[in-house]
Amino acid sequence: MEPKSQDxxxxxxxxxxxxxxxxxxxxxxxxxxxxxxxxNVFTRSWPRAERIIADALGITPK
Structure with a gap:
């Protein structure tokens, strides 16, 4: 069983x-x-915002 990734x-x-x-x-x-x-990404689900932030950090959003 793989460990669940943490936000x-x-x-x-x-x-x-x-x-x-x-x-x-x-x-x-x-x-x-x-x-x-x-x-707003910190209080509600917003995949577009998560992608914008992840791209700026050079990571993949989960």
């Missing part, structure tokens, strides 16, 4: 972006969204 904690996501010099607001604007849109 990243929101602080880890924000920190990983910050280490790359990126903010959620930057990513929102680059994607043509309102500046605070991507914050």
């Amino acid at each position: 990243w904690h929101r602080a880890d996501i924000k920190s990983a972006l910050e280490k790359r010099g990126i903010t959620l607001r930057d990513l929102s604007r680059q994607a043509g969204l309102s500046p605070d849109s991507l914050r």
Whole structure:
């Protein structure tokens, strides 16, 4: 039985972006969204937002 992959904690996501010099607001604007849109990914399922963030981090969303 394979271990279930764990979602990243929101602080880890924000920190990983910050280490790359990126903010959620930057990513929102680059994607043509309102500046605070991507914050919603932490409270509801939004596959498009997950993909935008994962791409910025160079990972695959789970």
